[in-house]
Structure formats: C-alpha cells, structure tokens
Amino acid sequence: MTKAAPKRAKAAPIFAALGDETRLHIIARLCRDGPLAIVRLTDGSNISRQAITKHLNALSDAGLVRSERTGRERIWKLETDQLAQASRYLEKISQEWDEALGRLRAFVEDD
Amino acid sequence: MATHAQTDRIEKSILLRAPLDRVWRAISDAKQFGHWFGVEFESDFVEGARLIGKCVPTKVDPDVARAQEAYAGTTFEVLIERVEPKRLFSFRWHPFALDPDIDYSKEPMTLVRFELKEVSDGTMLTITESGFDGIPLARRADAFEANEEGWLAQIGLVEKYLTPTAA
Numbered sequence: 001m002t003k004a005a006p007k008r009a010k011a012a013p014i015f016a017a018l019g020d021e022t023r024l025h026i027i028a029r030l031c032r033d034g035p036l037a038i039v040r041l042t043d044g045s046n047i048s049r050q051a052i053t054k055h056l057n058a059l060s061d062a063g064l065v066r067s068e069r070t071g072r073e074r075i076w077k078l079e080t081d082q083l084a085q086a087s088r089y090l091e092k093i094s095q096e097w098d099e100a101l102g103r104l105r106a107f108v109e110d111d
Numbered sequence: 112m113a114t115h116a117q118t119d120r121i122e123k124s125i126l127l128r129a130p131l132d133r134v135w136r137a138i139s140d141a142k143q144f145g146h147w148f149g150v151e152f153e154s155d156f157v158e159g160a161r162l163i164g165k166c167v168p169t170k171v172d173p174d175v176a177r178a179q180e181a182y183a184g185t186t187f188e189v190l191i192e193r194v195e196p197k198r199l200f201s202f203r204w205h206p207f208a209l210d211p212d213i214d215y216s217k218e219p220m221t222l223v224r225f226e227l228k229e230v231s232d233g234t235m236l237t238i239t240e241s242g243f244d245g246i247p248l249a250r251r252a253d254a255f256e257a258n259e260e261g262w263l264a265q266i267g268l269v270e271k272y273l274t275p276t277a278a
Contacts, residue, residue, distance in 0.1 A: 088251075093121060093207060093240065097121060100147070101238065103148065103149070106147070106172065107137055108127055110171075
C-alpha cells in the first residue's frame with residue numbers, strides 16, 4: 001500500500017457522509033440559513049425527525065457538522081474547517097484553469 | 112475573464128481574439144490540445160473514447176514548461192463525452208490528479224465542458240468543471256497541502272498570462 005492509505009481510510013466516512021441526497025440537502029440548508037434546530041431542518045420535507053437525526057449523526061461522525069445544546073433544543077451547525085478546505089481545493093483547481101486558459105490564449109492568438 | 116465558483120463547480124469565460132475555427136481546432140484536436148495544455152495523447156478525441164494522456168512540458172511558455180518538468184511522464188485518464196463541432200467539447204477526468212502515490216481510480220470523475228460561441232471580436236470560450244462534491248473532502252485538503260508551494264510559484268505566471276500584453 002502507498003502512504004496515501006491512512007488518509008484514504010480517514011476520508012471514507014466523509015465521502016460516505018456526502019454521498020447522500022438528504023445529507024447534501026442538510027449541508028446546503030446549514031450553509032444557506034446558518035445554525036438550525038432539527039425542527040427547522042424537517043420543515044417542508046416529509047422526512048421524520050428520527051431520520052434527520054440519523055443523517056445528522058452521520059455528518060457529525062464525518063466531522064462535517066456539530067451540535068450545541070441551547071436551552072431545550074439542540075442546534076446544528078457546519079464544521080467549517082473541512083468545508084473551508086474543500087473551497088481552497090476548488091480555488092487551486094480554478095487557478096490551474098486560469099493558467100491553462102492563459103496558455104490556450106497564447107496558442108490561438110499568437111499565429 | 113470571469114470566474115464563478117461554488118463548492119461543486121468552477122465556471123470560467125474568456126474572450127479569445129481568434130476565429131471560432133482556430134479555437135475549435137486548438138481544443139478538439141488532441142495534438143493541438145496537448146500543445147498548449149502540456150500533455151500527449153496516443154489517439155484522437157472521439158465521443159466515448161478512453162484516452163491516456165502523458166504529461167509533457169507545454170510548448171507555449173518556457174517558464175511554465177520548467178514548472179511542469181516535475182510531472183513529465185505522469186499519466187492520467189480522460190473519457191471523451193461530447194464532440195459537437197465548433198460548439199461543445201466535453202470529457203471526464205480526475206481533476207489535475209498527478210500525485211503518483213494516490214490511486215484516483217476509485218474516486219468519481221469531474222466533467223469538463225468547453226463551450227464555444229462566435230462573437231464580433233473573436234470567440235467566447237466558457238469552461239465549466241463540475242462534480243467536485245463527489246470527491247472526498249480529505250483528499251481535497253491533501254491535494255492543497257501537497258501543492259501549496261507549487262502554487263505560490265505559479266501565481267506570478269498566472270498573472271502574466273491573464274494580463275493582455277501591449278505587444
């Protein structure tokens with residue numbers, strides 16, 4: 001095995017956590033609306049509170065969300081570290097494209 | 112150049128001061144694509160084809176070519192999706208997957224689309240790459256760390272290319 005194997009093992013739960021439509025929807029809601037109680041996360045959907053809790057726990061296990069108790073309610077929020085890294089990755093790819101497009105420009109405009 | 116980015120996709124538009132025909136050939140002809148991108152393919156871009164690209168230093172800029180020497184000979188896979196003459200060229204790949212220690216084959220690929228449109232002063236090219244949300248977050252983080260130094264070195268080059276020369 002290569003040295004990437006341990007990282008791969010660490011990545012597996014994150015990958016699994018994001019590979020579900022409901023969980024991606026939860027992430028999108030938390031991105032858009034900020035920290036939310038479970039009751040808000042079930043708004044306008046026919047998913048049970050129990051099912052949402054299960055999904056939130058899966059996201060939490062992957063380090064993508066965390067919860068805090070406020071009074072009688074549990075409020076869920078994004079764990080932004082992981083997501084911030086994802087957006088930095090996208091910036092990197094974006095810069096790769098800027099560079100590649102610059103080369104394309106030089107290629108097609110120089111003849 | 113306009114850039115639009117979310118977490119799942121990158122979109123870029125660039126006005127190239129060259130005729131549509133010229134830009135189409137530069138993108139859809141595997142040899143010409145390789146010339147500016149810095150890659151060699153063993154066959155043509157045909158819908159449904161699975162190609163292996165081998166990294167070679169670009170021929171359009173000696174500074175970038177030197178930076179690309181580190182990856183010379185590294186191979187990556189490209190699946191050609193659509194070839195619609197002078198309009199659309201698209202393929203799937205593992206985005207800039209050049210770390211020989213990582214097996215990318217089990218990860219989802221991203222979809223890259225080159226869309227062309229003739230405009231009065233040249234050709235408007237829009238590139239979109241989508242599907243990043245399918246890639247494990249931890250992998251995305253690793254990719255950044257591994258290449259951070261290389262990136263710092265490249266930023267100056269990027270600026271150089273994006274600034275139209277007075278020449």
